[in-house]
Amino acid sequence: xxxxxxxxxxxxxxxxxxxxxxxxxxxxxxxxxxxxxxxxxxxxxxxxxxxxxxxxxxxxxxxxxxxxxxxxxxxxxxxxxxxxxxxxxxxxxxxxxxxxxxxxxxxxxxxxxxxxxxxxxxxxxxxxxxxxxxxxxxxxxxxxxxxxxxxxxxxxxxxxxxxxxxxxxxxxxxxxxxxxxxxxxxxxxxxxxxxxxxxxxxxxxxxxxxxxxxxxxxxxxxxxxxxxxxxxxxxxxxxxxxxxxxxxxxxxxxxxxxxxxxxxxxxxxxx
Amino acid sequence: xxxxxxxxxxxxxxxxxxxxxxxxxxxxxxxxxxxxxxxxxxxxxxxxxxxxxxxxxxxxxxxxxxxxxxxxxxxxxxxxxxxxxxxxxxxxxxxxxxxxxxxxxxxxxxxxxxxxxxxxxxxxxxxxxxxxxxxxxxxxxxxxxxxxxxxxxxxxxxxxxxxxxxxxxxxxxxxxxxxxxxxxxxxxxxxxxxxxxxxxxxxxxxxxxxxxxxxxxxxxxxxxxxxxxxxxxxxxxxxxxxxxxxxxxxxxxxxxxxxxxxxxxxxxxxxxxxxxxxxxxxxxxxxxxxxxxxxxxxxxxxxxxxxxxx
Numbered sequence: 184x185x186x187x188x189x190x191x192x193x194x195x196x197x198x199x200x201x202x203x204x205x206x207x208x209x210x211x212x213x214x215x216x217x218x219x220x221x222x223x224x225x226x227x228x229x230x231x232x233x234x235x236x237x238x239x240x241x242x243x244x245x246x247x248x249x250x251x252x253x254x255x256x257x258x259x260x261x262x263x264x265x266x267x268x269x270x271x272x273x274x275x276x277x278x279x280x281x282x283x284x285x286x287x288x289x290x291x292x293x294x295x296x297x298x299x300x301x302x303x304x305x306x307x308x309x310x311x312x313x314x315x316x317x318x319x320x321x322x323x324x325x326x327x328x329x330x331x332x333x334x335x336x337x338x339x340x341x342x343x344x345x346x347x348x349x350x351x352x353x354x355x356x357x358x359x360x361x362x363x364x365x366x367x368x369x370x371x372x373x374x375x376x377x378x379x380x381x382x383x384x385x386x387x388x389x390x391x392x393x394x395x396x397x398x399x400x401x402x403x404x405x406x407x408x409x410x411x412x413x414x415x416x417x418x419x420x421x422x423x424x425x426x427x428x429x430x431x432x433x434x435x436x437x438x439x440x441x442x443x444x445x446x447x448x449x450x451x452x453x454x
Numbered sequence: 455x456x457x458x459x460x461x462x463x464x465x466x467x468x469x470x471x472x473x474x475x476x477x478x479x480x481x482x483x484x485x486x487x488x489x490x491x492x493x494x495x496x497x498x499x500x501x502x503x504x505x506x507x508x509x510x511x512x513x514x515x516x517x518x519x520x521x522x523x524x525x526x527x528x529x530x531x532x533x534x535x536x537x538x539x540x541x542x543x544x545x546x547x548x549x550x551x552x553x554x555x556x557x558x559x560x561x562x563x564x565x566x567x568x569x570x571x572x573x574x575x576x577x578x579x580x581x582x583x584x585x586x587x588x589x590x591x592x593x594x595x596x597x598x599x600x601x602x603x604x605x606x607x608x609x610x611x612x613x614x615x616x617x618x619x620x621x622x623x624x625x626x627x628x629x630x631x632x633x634x635x636x637x638x639x640x641x642x643x644x645x646x647x648x649x650x651x652x653x654x655x656x657x658x659x660x661x662x663x664x665x666x667x668x669x670x671x672x673x674x675x676x677x678x679x680x681x682x683x684x685x686x687x688x689x690x691x692x693x694x695x696x697x698x699x700x701x702x703x704x705x706x707x708x709x710x711x712x713x714x715x716x717x718x719x720x721x722x723x724x725x726x727x728x729x730x731x732x733x734x735x736x737x738x739x740x741x742x743x744x745x746x747x748x749x750x751x752x753x754x755x756x757x758x759x760x761x762x763x764x
């Protein structure tokens with residue numbers, strides 16, 4: 184029970200300031216994206232605010248431009264490859280980290296985390312150099328595997344934290360009911376881990392789709408991913424075309440947000 | 455153990471099945487082996503290569519090193535080059551000011567999350583997580599729209615009659631700083647929220663029942679308890695903003711050289727492998743030193759609250 188009483192004026196002022204800053208920050212988080220979406224419908228051929236008219240022209244142009252569509256498809260492929268690799272490599276690793284009965288489970292967790300802690304740009308340079316020494320030229324596959332290594336930790340951590348909160352009695356019950364370890368994994372553990380795997384998949388897909396720091400050094404010369412294409416576009420054009428591409432990406436982000444909130448719930452993103 | 459109290463009635467499965475079970479049961483290291491192999495090949499070995507390139511003279515012909523000898527020349531060249539010093543200094547200043555500003559703007563949001571109702575909490579989570587799922591380039595481009603010559607800021611000020619000529623904000627240090635703070639803000643807020651939502655709410659009640667003002671409670675109870683969150687957030691924001699590439703490249707207009715853009719130019723444009731390796735190594739090392747410093751400071755300030763955590 185909090186006693187109700189009058190707080191001194193300084194208290195109210197201080198709290199008022201804190202709330203004002205908080206609301207300012209929250210507006211700051213979302214306002215730029217809203218402005219971009221507004222700009223993307225402007226009729227003028229240069230970026231200016233406020234807009235003068237309403238048109239879908241820029242969106243039509245995005246899908247008319249062959250290299251942008253191709254870049255989107257490339258990034259889609261990278262995103263899906265990264266997600267798939269992260270699930271295949273990450274989920275078993277999380278199982279080994281949590282359920283493992285060998286010495287060095289902690290060391291394993293740390294080892295998985297290290298490439299994620301290294302700046303993406305350094306990992307990109309390292310992979311580029313090492314690859315070219317053994318004759319592996321930058322390509323969409325090199326990019327995918329490099330981003331996978333960079334982001335694998337996120338999948339492992341997400342699944343790991345869910346796994347640690349699972350009741351071990353469920354697996355013991357499965358074992359008591361004479362399920363083999365494989366059967367209990369398939370019918371008990373994996374279904375329970377599904378929300379975490381899904382959330383991890385969303386984050387790894389977004390990274391694969393959007394990553395620039397690793398991709399810029401490892402992407403194929405001919406199959407440029409969307410962030411690389413977009414960076415060039417931002418630097419050399421001033422039409423709302425980029426805003427339209429951004430509009431498309433913001434819609435994708437909202438879809439990802441809904442997916443996360445439906446899988447593990449937004450409260451658990453941090454865990 | 456519950457498992458031991460029930461006798462196993464089944465006949466032992468065959469060798470093949472036992473092998474699959476042994477591999478999949480998750481008790482051994484086996485499930486992690488593919489990941490370990492991939493991480494070794496795609497991360498560990500490349501880092502060793504990077505290290506060896508930074509510390510040697512080598513001749514490359516047709517993508518193969520034909521000769522390689524140990525040398526500290528590249529490192530000493532870099533350390534005596536004033537360009538390196540100014541660039542890394544600029545990156546460091548930028549990253550530290552970004553971290554500080556993110557804390558100043560992020561902490562009140564986390565406080566609002568702590569004291570807010572269910573819908574406030576939900577709104578804050580949506581607004582913080584959504585940007586993380588949006589491309590960094592898109593979010594940086596937004597600032598191009600806002601700060602540009604005909605952007606939101608300039609047309610608003612001109613509309614109010616405050617300026618005749620558009621202000622030049624783009625391609626300045628300030629544009630880069632503003633973009634950096636806004637883009638890394640969610641990364642600061644999320645760890646703060648995570649730590650704060652683990653607080654025992656009764657501590658705040660007790661503090662207020664003992665007569666503390668709400669500001670007093672914030673200063674003496676909430677703030678000390680949230681130090682680990684501040685540490686995590688600061689470490690993440692520092693790493694990201696120290697090594698970022700997108701914001702300086704776009705908002706700095708291509709002539710704002712920070713460590714990351716310098717490495718990019720060395721590697722992609724001038725194809726100077728040894729310089730690129732040395733710069734990458736310096737970047738990684740300085741980043742590590744700063745992270746250790748942040749961890750030490752965080753530890754220093756958490757020491758006296760740790761007893762109450764346990």
